Amino acid sequence: MxxxxxxxxxxxxxxxxxxxxxxxxxxxxxxxxxxxxxxxxxxxxxxxxxxxxxxxxxxxxxxxxxxxxxxxxxxxxxxxxxxxxxxxxxxxxxxxxxxxxxxxxxxxxxxxxVNNSYIINELRNLTRLYLKFNEDIARLKLRLYSYVALYFPNLNFKLNKTYESLLKDFTVEEISNMPVEELFEYIAKISRHNVSSKLLAEKLKELAKNALRLRPSHSNTLRLSIVSTIELIQHYEKQIKLVKSEIEKLIKRIPNTLVTVKGIGEVTAAGIIAEIGDIKRFNNASALASYAGLVWSVNQSGNFQSEDNKLTKKGNKYLRTYLVMAANSLRFHNPVFKDYYRKKFSQSHSHHHMRALILSARKLVNLVFYLLKTNTPYVIQK
Missing domain, CATH: 3.30.420 (Nucleotidyltransferase; domain 5)
Structure with missing residues (x-):
């Protein structure tokens, strides 16, 4: 031929x-x-x-x-x-x-x-978009917290419906001048009594008055920045739900046993599979780990080996991200990975969490390779 x-x-x-x-x-x-x-x-x-x-x-x-x-x-x-x-x-x-x-x-x-490559490509587009949206939201949240700290000092701000509605609907001056009963009724309605509305209303009025004493003339542009950022975050969250829904539909069309591992959800499994493609491209788990960039540079002299060695920063960053996400979830849901994470955490002299997490992700590569290669359901080895 x-x-x-x-x-x-x-x-x-x-x-x-x-x-x-x-x-x-x-x-x-x-x-x-x-x-x-x-x-x-x-x-x-x-x-x-x-x-x-x-x-x-x-x-x-x-x-x-x-x-x-x-x-x-x-x-x-x-x-x-x-x-x-x-x-x-x-x-x-x-x-x-x-x-x-x-x-x-x-x-x-x-x-x-493989003729289902088009599904893999569609999944890859969506799972990368999912990561991008989450990164954008993380940056927006950091920006929002900095705005709120300037606009409403000492407010123990939390990104939830109650605080978002309060900052969108009222200025600091309006909260300060509002009767406590009226503020209480507003909070109770928004939070559906899920918070101690009366105590929160009293605390907010006190903080608002102190904020006005600290800065009598509050910036309208700063409040606009807060409101706009909140609305952007809400918009991104809606888009993430849509993307997540499409990912969950597509991953069901690709037979895989990654989702049989408690702690690996459909989105995470989709992200891993989308970046790997056909597992036959890799001869072994080491080749897959190298492709993901889960290998370390060597810094060794005699009997000394540094714990500050960095990842090579080569390889597929999207696959690496999803593997680390999965490893972070497995340390809570899977006894094997929970024990492994704790062991590596205790053995580390520095960067305890990150070192243990990355090593757990490398261990996960072995499991991912096996499950995709054999297409057998996951069973915890006792």
């Missing part, structure tokens, strides 16, 4: 083959059509091989696959090995000729393109 190898970039598809030669077309619908027409006009017995580059490689892989052409990915975690065997300097860029040589000499290591 002949081979058509493609080096995919955002704007172009550089190809190399043993039946149509080499060249470059645009990475666009027309470019894909032209390349497919050129290839099928010369042969109907060939396979397409390319490196997985996310959204840029999906359209061409999907089009050829939908037209009955076998499509394969090159395993990215073995690139160093391929280069060494093929005598290609590590400084050489990955190109169509290298992909062709790999496909020709290491056919057993190629990973078949």
């Amino acid at each position: 002949s081979i058509l190898a493609i080096d995919v970039s955002k704007s172009s598809l550089a190809f190399y083959s043993d039946f149509i030669g080499s060249g470059v077309v645009e990475n666009s619908p027309q470019g894909i059509f032209d390349l497919f027409d050129k290839a099928t006009s010369n042969s109907n017995d060939f396979s397409l091989v390319l490196e997985s580059t996310g959204i840029y490689s999906f359209d061409v892989a999907n089009y050829f696959s939908n037209h009955s052409i076998p499509v394969f990915w090159v395993k990215t975690d073995n690139m160093k090995y391929y280069r060494k065997i093929l005598n290609r300097p590590k400084t050489d860029k990955i190109d169509a000729k290298l992909i062709f040589d790999i496909a020709s000499k290491f056919k057993d290591s190629l990973v078949p393109f």
Whole structure:
């Protein structure tokens, strides 16, 4: 069978083959059509091989696959090995000729393109958006707390419906001048009596008066900043609910056993699966850990080994984030990870929590690899 190898970039598809030669077309619908027409006009017995580059490689892989052409990915975690065997300097860029040589000499290591890749790509978009929204909310909350500290000093502000409504509906002056019974009734209605409304009303009036004594002329722009930030946070929270709902629908279409682990919810499982893609791309858990960037630089001399070693900061940051999120949840819900976290926490001389958490995430990689590889439900080993 002949081979058509493609080096995919955002704007172009550089190809190399043993039946149509080499060249470059645009990475666009027309470019894909032209390349497919050129290839099928010369042969109907060939396979397409390319490196997985996310959204840029999906359209061409999907089009050829939908037209009955076998499509394969090159395993990215073995690139160093391929280069060494093929005598290609590590400084050489990955190109169509290298992909062709790999496909020709290491056919057993190629990973078949799975037709549910479009679901993976949709999940990847949504799970990354989910993280982005949460990061944006975290920044907005920090900004909101700083605004409130300036506008309403000494207020033990909490981001909940009661405080949000109070700051949106009333100024500090209005709270200070409002009869305590009226303020009490307002708080009781908003909080549905979930807080000690009378005590809170009295406390708020006292704090409002002290705030006015400290700063008689309160800034209207500062209050506007507070109200606008609260509304932005509420908007983001609504969007997160929508994104979460879509993620939960999509992950149900991908058979997996990650969700059988108590502490790993559907969104976290979706984030991990979306970034890994086909688990067959990885030979072992170590390769997966390297892909996630859960490996450390070495700082060792003689019998001394530093605990301040940093993560390499290489690898897939989204996968690393979801693995750490999952590990943080498992330390509360899973006895195996709870014990492991406590052990590593007690063994650390510095950065106790973060060191124990990252090591737990690395341990989790082994479990994730096993569950995705075998597709067996999780059972706690006693």
